[in-house]
Amino acid sequence: MNVLVEVNNLTKVYEKKKMALNHMNLTIPRGKIIGLLGPNGSGKTTLIKIINGLLVPTEGEVLVNGRKPGPESKACVSYLPERTYFQNSMQVSELINFFSDFYADFRPERARQMLANLNISEDARLKTLSKGTKEKVQLIMVMSREAQLYILDEPIAGVDPAARDYILRTIISNYNENATVLLSTHLISDIEKVLDEVIFIRDGRVILQDTVENIRECKGKSVDAYFREVFAC
Amino acid sequence: MLGKLLKHEWKAVWKVPVLLICILMISAVVAGGTFALPIWDSEWVGLPLSGMMLIFMFYFAMIAVVLGVMIYFAVRYYKNMFSDEGYLTNTLPVSARQLLLNKVITMSVWNLIAMIAVGVSIFVFFAIMLFSLTPMDSSFARELVEAVRAWPEALNSPYMDGFEGFCLGILCLVVTGAFSGSMMLIGAITLGQMVRKHRILGAVGAYIGFNVIVQILGTGFFLPMMFKILEYDNIFSQQSPFPILTLFYFVVAGMSLLLGLGLYFMSEYLISHKLELE
Amino acid sequence: MAWNLNSDRPIYAQILEVMQLRIISGRYGPGEKIPSVRDLAAEAGVNPNTMQKALTELERNGLVTTQRTSGRMVTEDMEMIQETRSKLAREQVSEFIDRMKELGFGKEEVIELLEKMGGEDA
Numbered sequence: 001m002n003v004l005v006e007v008n009n010l011t012k013v014y015e016k017k018k019m020a021l022n023h024m025n026l027t028i029p030r031g032k033i034i035g036l037l038g039p040n041g042s043g044k045t046t047l048i049k050i051i052n053g054l055l056v057p058t059e060g061e062v063l064v065n066g067r068k069p070g071p072e073s074k075a076c077v078s079y080l081p082e083r084t085y086f087q088n089s090m091q092v093s094e095l096i097n098f099f100s101d102f103y104a105d106f107r108p109e110r111a112r113q114m115l116a117n118l119n120i121s122e123d124a125r126l127k128t129l130s131k132g133t134k135e136k137v138q139l140i141m142v143m144s145r146e147a148q149l150y151i152l153d154e155p156i157a158g159v160d161p162a163a164r165d166y167i168l169r170t171i172i173s174n175y176n177e178n179a180t181v182l183l184s185t186h187l188i189s190d191i192e193k194v195l196d197e198v199i200f201i202r203d204g205r206v207i208l209q210d211t212v213e214n215i216r217e218c219k220g221k222s223v224d225a226y227f228r229e230v231f232a233c
Numbered sequence: 234m235l236g237k238l239l240k241h242e243w244k245a246v247w248k249v250p251v252l253l254i255c256i257l258m259i260s261a262v263v264a265g266g267t268f269a270l271p272i273w274d275s276e277w278v279g280l281p282l283s284g285m286m287l288i289f290m291f292y293f294a295m296i297a298v299v300l301g302v303m304i305y306f307a308v309r310y311y312k313n314m315f316s317d318e319g320y321l322t323n324t325l326p327v328s329a330r331q332l333l334l335n336k337v338i339t340m341s342v343w344n345l346i347a348m349i350a351v352g353v354s355i356f357v358f359f360a361i362m363l364f365s366l367t368p369m370d371s372s373f374a375r376e377l378v379e380a381v382r383a384w385p386e387a388l389n390s391p392y393m394d395g396f397e398g399f400c401l402g403i404l405c406l407v408v409t410g411a412f413s414g415s416m417m418l419i420g421a422i423t424l425g426q427m428v429r430k431h432r433i434l435g436a437v438g439a440y441i442g443f444n445v446i447v448q449i450l451g452t453g454f455f456l457p458m459m460f461k462i463l464e465y466d467n468i469f470s471q472q473s474p475f476p477i478l479t480l481f482y483f484v485v486a487g488m489s490l491l492l493g494l495g496l497y498f499m500s501e502y503l504i505s506h507k508l509e510l511e
Numbered sequence: 512m513a514w515n516l517n518s519d520r521p522i523y524a525q526i527l528e529v530m531q532l533r534i535i536s537g538r539y540g541p542g543e544k545i546p547s548v549r550d551l552a553a554e555a556g557v558n559p560n561t562m563q564k565a566l567t568e569l570e571r572n573g574l575v576t577t578q579r580t581s582g583r584m585v586t587e588d589m590e591m592i593q594e595t596r597s598k599l600a601r602e603q604v605s606e607f608i609d610r611m612k613e614l615g616f617g618k619e620e621v622i623e624l625l626e627k628m629g630g631e632d633a
Contacts, residue, residue, distance in 0.1 A: 015429050033558055052324050054510045071234075075326035085321040087245060087313070094244075101237045102325050165556060173553040193522050193557045212558075216521065 004030045004149055004180050005051060009060035012046050012204075020046040022204035023060065028180060030148070033194055035223075036184040038201040039231055044184040045082070047201070048153050052079050064149065075104065078147035082154050084134045088127035092120060092137065103145055110174070111144035132163060139167060143174040150181045156190055168194055189224040198223055200230060234327045238335035246309065250343050253301045254350045257294045261354035264291035265361025291358060295351050302347040306340045307418045311436065315426055319510050329505035333419070337497065340415035341408075348407060395475035402482030409486040413493035417443050420496035423503050429511075447492065454488070514555040522557055526565040529555075534574055534585050535596045542587040545575065 005028035012021040021043050028034060038044050049055040051062050053069030064073035086095065092115065099106045115122065118136060126134060139155065152171070156164045172194065175181050185191060188198075192212065200208040207230070212223055219226050264287050272280040312318050314332070322332065367373040388396060421443055425436025458481055516525045539545050548566060552559040566583060569575040573591055575583050586592065611621050 033560075049510065054320065054323055054508060056506060056508060071326045071328050074324050077324075079320075079324050081320040083317040083320055085317050085319070087318055089245070098241055101241065102234075102327070168556050169553040172556070172559060173549055177549075177559075193516055193555075193561075196558055196560055 002029055003027050004065065005182075006063040006066075007047070007060070008063070010047070010050065010057055010062060011059035012043075012050065012055065013058045020204055021050075021057070024201075024205055026199065026206050026209065028149075028182065029197075030180055031178055032196040033175075033181045033183065035188065035191060035195040035198040036182055036201065037186065037188055037198055037227060038184075039186055042201050043204040044201060045153060046204075048079075048151055048182075048184060051151060052077060076148040078103075078105075078142045078145040078150045080139060080142040080150070080152040080155055082157070084131070084138055086126045086134065086138070088125070090126050091122070092124050092126065093122040095126070095137070095141065096122070099141055099144070105146040107144050107146065111140055114140045114144070114170070114174075132159070135159075136163075136166070139170055143170055146176045146179075148176070148179050150175055150179060152181065152183050154184055154186075156185060156187060164190060188227050189222070192223050195223070200227065202231065235331045235334060238325075238327060238331060239338065242335055242339045246306070246339060246343070249305050250298075250302050250347065253298045254347070257291075257298045257350060257354050258357065260287075260291045260294040261358045262361060264288045265358040265365065268362045269365035291354070295354065298347050298351060302343055303414070303418065306343060306415070307422060310336055310340070310419055311422050311433070314504075315422075315432065315510065323508065323510065329501055329508075333497070333501050333504060336419060337412070337415055340419070341411045344411040344414055345408065348411065393475070395479055398479045399475040399482070402479040402486070405486040406482045406489070409489040409493065413489040413496070416493040416496040416500070417447075420500050423500040426509070427503065427507065429509065432511075443496075450488075454484075458484075514557075516555065516557065522561050523565050523568075526555065526557065526562060527568055530565060530569055531574065531595060531599065535592060535599065539585045541585055541589060541592065543585050544581060545583050545585060547582060 005026075007024055007026035007028075010021050010024040010026075011019070013019050024043070024047065036044050036047070046055065050057050051064065051069065053074060061068060064077060067073055090098070096108050096111055099111070100108050112122070115137070118133075118140075120129070120133065120137060126137070129137065142150065142152070150171070155167050155171070159167065168191065171181060171183075183191060183195070195212050197209065197211050198215070199206055215223050215226055221229075267284040267287050270284070272284050275281060313322050314336075325332075363373075387393060417440065421440035422436040424439040425432050425434070428435030428438075461477070514526075514529060516522055533539050545551070545566075546554070548559055548563050551566075552562040555562065566575060570577060570583070573588070574586055574595060576586055577583050608621065616624070
């Protein structure tokens with residue numbers, strides 16, 4: 001079974017009658033680093049939330065390993081949302097225990113190593129950490145799992161170049177090799193070199209899914225340049 | 234997984250209610266202790282007034298514990314499930330049922346503990362007051378011992394018929410009350426989520442709505458029940474009042490349980506089928 | 512020899528160049544083990560599959576060999592390293608000469624210039 005995620009006829013209409021996803025169809029293979037690219041409001045986050053079971057679709061379905069989002073899918077998907085989701089009163093060490101207890105694929109020693117590399121004390125309470133540090137802790141937690149699918153929602157939006165390099169390095173050196181990494185972003189030039197494939201979405205539909213190599217070869221330009229051309233307004 | 238959820242929930246929440254209960258106990262001791270001080274006959278009005286203030290403080294502390302625990306857990310439920318923290322809570326590999334059971338059980342147990350703490354604090358207050366007011370000779374202590382000794386005998390009198398059942402009734406009422414009280418909050422907050430743009434307002438509205446419905450249903454049931462009890466007219470009779478009260482308590486406990494269960498299944502349905510995190 | 516990769520040319524070819532340079536310059540000495548695909552990919556900020564492809568190419572042309580147990584090593588064949596070195600040098604020089612031609616320099620002029628500048632440097 002080489003298909004990891006299947007999106008069938010997926011539609012999401014929000015209350016104000018705004019169609020965030022419009023009968024979207026998509027398959028995501030295993031073992032790839034895939035960029036989910038599209039301008040703001042194109043439906044990236046909506047799709048990601050549905051895969052993670054945080055939103056219920058209006059129509060259609062998402063299957064992860066052939067199953068709808070639920071406890072089984074959540075056990076093999078590691079998700080980095082745009083928000084920091086910690087309970088601020090927790091200590092870093094408690095967070096590690098929390099993840100170890102709930103995720104069978106969590107590797108606490110790996111998390112400890114990465115925290116030590118950043119000189120983050122395990123005794124520190126999360127509320128004492130800066131926003132940037134908290135985001136790094138969250139990334140470390142997410143990447144310390146041996147998941148089948150990593151979903152990273154805008155991991156590099158609004159960070160400085162040093163932090164961006166740290167984030168990309170952390171992703172590359174920690175993701176499980178048979179796993180797929182789905183990276184959503186609207187900043188393509190920064191991550192283009194990391195990607196195997198890209199999915200362009202606009203207005204809740206997939207308008208292109210191809211390998212980076214193919215795009216470069218067929219269009220004779222970088223994915224970033226091609227993206228600008230496709231989404232020119 | 235439910236066990237793990239409960240473990241982490243317990244670790245995260247115990248501090249606040251324990252702090253509230255400590256404050257309650259201290260204020261019970263202080264308020265009771267005022268009776269040992271020679272302030273009540275003071276010429277200056279300030280002293281008896283401050284004594285009364287301390288007793289009022291105890292009164293407020295009782296309210297604060299019950300209310301405080303409710304509000305603390307309501308806010309925690311909202312934050313944990315539907316705010317940013319919900320992104321972690323709702324992506325744990327657990328079912329909606331496990332998530333919800335975890336919350337209900339923890340909240341109910343702490344509501345119970347808060348109620349018990351209030352009971353204990355009242356006992357502490359009166360015990361200290363009694364010991365402070367009675368002269369320090371041995372007669373009071375002797376009377377107390379005698380009263381305790383006479384207790385089993387008193388239970389045998391016909392007036393005390395069905396007392397055990399009555400106690401059981403009260404226990405059921407308290408337990409189901411803690412459950413349905415928690416479920417009213419959880420149900421209201423969960424239902425409030427369906428009002429996408431005004432989630433907190435929706436929760437408050439739903440909570441008020443639930444209370445109104447419960448009041449109406451309750452009055453519809455309690456009024457005839459009250460008449461029945463009054464009709465019973467046992468005040469001067471030698472008959473025990475307990476069986477009828479027991480029946481009454483069990484019926485109310487049963488209704489409370491049904492209400493709690495109804496709200497539980499509604500909440501579980503909403504979380505598993507209608508979840509929509511911002 | 513840092514990873515100054517730009518997105519105008521195929522990443523894979525650029526990685527190949529950097530790796531060749533690192534071997535020629537002795538950063539990865541003959542017979543020495545080179546870092547894992549994942550570490551190199553993380554260092555360069557590129558897709559591990561791309562890095563893998565570049566290393567496979569290095570293997571194919573013999574600069575790198577694979578031991579089943581101990582990963583990839585730089586070849587101990589000094590001759591081959593020298594050969595790669597002079598090949599790269601020839602490429603650079605011919606590119607340079609082409610550009611000088613565009614500027615209108617003849618062969619003698621170029622040599623004269625080189626000698627003069629070499630003298631300045633020394």
